[in-house]
Amino acid sequence: MNLEKLLLVVCLGLTFWLYWVSDDYDKLNDKHTKLKSDFNEQVAINEDYEKRIESLHELDIKHTTELTNAKAEIDKLRDDVRSGAKRVYVKAKCPSPENSSTSGVDVGRSPTLEGDAEQDYFNLLKQLKTLEKQFLGLRDYYYTECKK
Template identity: 45%
Template structure:
């Protein structure tokens, strides 16, 4: 009878050991599933971040090219103004309160209104700043529309 009792105890111990091993295996399988889920989420986030960076880089390249082209046009205009092949149109008029000359009349006032060299450089500098600001603003707007709002 002790022989059967020992066999029964070993059988019960084996069953209990098997149940413990099965519960440990199930817990480990759950942990592996959770880890795989986290890995998949991290990979998806990394892919989204990579796409966002690529979109940002493309926007930067496009806006930088547009800004460079605009600055080149302004430099070309500056050169043409210096040479005299182009002119800046100035819409000006004489104020009505100019006293009439009582003595000899001269033709000094007959010339077209024109900018001084300093004012012409200010005009070109302002134009360049406007182009830069518009390009930066458009780039930021595109970045927000395409990258920030597109990532969600």
């Protein structure tokens, strides 16, 4: 009889132990499923971020290249003007002298900028191109990132 009681106690103990283990197994399995789902979602988010970062990198390269080219073009124009290969002309009218005496102004030649004003012109032109490229870059960034 003692053996039967002992066997009954062992069977009951094993039953409770199996119930406890299976309950823990179910909880762990649920956690595993949730973690796997969260992981897959995070992988998808990371892939999307990588695509967006690559898109922004391509935009940055495009606009930086355009800006560099525009600045190089302005520098070449400045060098050409400095060397005399090209000229910068200003649309202007020189007032005619009130008396008919000859003035020191050569009216047969088109008006041009003086040296300092010419350099200021090129500096302003370069700043204008820089601002234009920055604006276009920001506009493209806005349409790429913010208008989704």
